Amino acid sequence: MSFTRRAVKVPPNSASLEEARHRVIDFFKTACRSIPSIIDIYNLDEVATVAELRSSVAAQIRKNSHITNIKVIDMLLLKGVEEFNNIVEHAKQRHHIIGQYVVGQKGLVLDSGTKDQGDSNFLKNFYNSNYF
């Protein structure tokens, strides 16, 4: 994985929350710019649009929006850059991208919950597993 090591340089720590924020936004922009080429590399045009992938990246970043510790933000950013590099360097395969960013964390179950409405918590848990 020499190319990854080349690509990911550990930058110096951010001096302030403001600087960390800018770095994240810069990273988001870079990622957005390369989405079309990613769609190209992995043949994603049948399954996803640019806008969908963009919001999926944004969701990944927003997931950590509550974090205020600069060191943690830097660390997460580094992980993000690493992941991003893996993607653009084609170190991943198509199903990885589909699994993580197209189908998303929720998995294949598109359960919008209309069926279980009105059920007690017991029944909802019961359908999920035996252990609750």
Added chain:
Amino acid sequence: MGLGMLASRVIRPTAAKLSRSSSLHFIRPIVSTPETSSAQSQPQPDPTPDPPPPSPRPPVGGARVHFPNPEDAIEVFVDGYSVKVPKGMTVLQACEIAGVDIPRFCYHSRLSIAGNCRMCLVEVEKTPKPVASCAMPALPGMKIKTDTPLAKKAREGVMEFLLMNHPLDCPICDQGGECDLQDQSMAFGSDRGRFTEVKRAVVDKNLGPLVKTVMTRCIQCTRCVRFATEVAGVQDLGMLGRGSGEEIGTYVEKLMTSELSGNVIDICPVGALTSKPFAFKARNWELKGTESIDVTDAVGSNIRIDSRGPEVLRILPRLNEDINEEWISDKTRFCYDGLKRQRLNDPMIRGADGRFKTVSWRDALAVVAEVALQVKPEEIVGIAGQLSDAESMMALKDFLNRMGSNNVWCEGNGPNPDADLRSGYIMNSGIAGLEKADVFLLVGTQPRVEAAMVNARIRKTVRANQAKVGYIGPAMDLNYDHQHLGTGPKTLIELAEGRHPFCSALANAKNPAIIVGAGLFEREDKDAIFSVVETIAKNAKVVRPDWNGFNVLLLKAAQAAALDLGLVPESANSIESAKFVYLMGADDVNMEKVPSDAFVVYQGHHGDQSVYRANIILPAAAFSEKEGIYENTEGCSQQTLPAVPTVGDARDDWKIIRALSEVAGVRLPYDSVGAIRARIRTVAPNLLNMDEREPATFSASLKPDCSQKMSLTDFRPAIDNFYMTDSITRASKIMAQCSATLLKK
């Protein structure tokens, strides 16, 4: 021992000398451990200060002393501390009470004393030689010393002799890690041996599909021989040959045909007798032990389920003096491989082509609820299986009642069970209480196959008190002395009218016990038979304020709890007009009676007999995977604990019914085990008094007279095959092998 004494006299001074001048020795001497030699060179502290302090150590294993009459207490001194023990105890037992654990191989507290391994040697003041403490009675004022150099040297010597012919195959031995020989050679053995010759080898014996033998490892302690003759009651094992040619075996090539044979695996102190199904499966330190209850019969033996990850690897007995002592039956011990076969793991619906299709829980419950709501309430029938726990039976009864039906019962309890008087369906004297009886009358029950642990109790009583046993039922081999009085109700009538010779034995008995088999519940004339038995009981004064010898021996784990919870059908023939049948693990129901247009729901853990008729399958958890209350035949409720996770998409039984009730719109008001137990408390509070036997309050004399006509057909055996009685054992390969080899006539 003369030789040993001589040897120690010779060696001791040398050893002391050598350890002092530790330079250049060419021979490697066998010496005691350094502390021994130094303790030896120092003067001993006065062993009996006046007055001697009581022993500061707690008794081994929390043993308690019971003095039958106080003047029989004698005082002995163990390592300088005084203890009071009852007369007739052995030196070894006295040491245990003083808190000193004496190493032993052949001594076992439940077997007779053999005194042939010599590991338990201790020094007693004023005796010329060390004495075998397990065989020597304690005498007043005896001064026992358990950790003197002499005792230590004696133990080292015995260990050396034992290891002389013991193979060094601990790495491939299944006993490794729980081997008495291994532990005691670490604790008491010498760190080197003088043995250079060739070890002996012994041919392995074939004892059947359960017990694996590696006879070269045997140390001739004869525990297995004594167990077989004394507890199991089969004279199959014995000792052949003398000296170093001594061997354990069956005299002629023969399998061990006892339903308790698995216990020799536990009592064998080395790896000579091990479990064949468990061979090379796991090491004991990798296993997680879960204390649970056996459900294959109504005894409720206490067991420990050893598991690794999701797999049950073996089942061992747990000590419970009131129920199973420390034995379990072979069915209990070896049924566990049935937990891995034929399991139901997904909800399934039978399609139009007659094949089962996997569906989600949501869809399965929706279908069941829809059908249940379409039929008339009196056409709904629920049957609890023989392995059901109290919680799920409570939920089933509540669910059916809310649906408007009252036709719910537990299989094995017969068409019209009598749940009103608890004394009419439990073992009133208790399993341990049977030891007080001096005459037994077995009516239509074959305890040897119906409840092997109860049979072991009766056998124990027969051996200890020469109790008489009269047996009415089809001819069978009970493994103790008994009189076969007859085969059916005719003999019962003779007994009731006092025309039978056995009547005098019953009348003269101090504590007569009558045991009635639950197989009779299935008979049409059950009430008449029970009233005749009650007449016999009245004539022989079986029920008195100080002794209640009227016992019913149940067959199945769920029966007692089902009757306590009132699972009694409204009408005996409701199944013939049923449109919706809910089987909660019930596999012994006669499916031909169910109308062909009825919708059958099977909730259970094994694809057994009833699944062939089921329209929908709801997978549930087996006893090893859930927490559930079971009440045994003597009315003691105990609980199982989950040892392994459930299989696939299965759920606990009561949860399924609770979920179904909500889908059907009659939501049950409990969401947790605690809540459902609170509901049980309102119906049968005795089920929650865990591990305590709850005796029945009223006795059978309150019963109204019965006008039923008794038929004279003979009693039939309640169980044809001891090894296969429920869905778990029927799925087990080991049990199938046992039935094939051991039941051959």
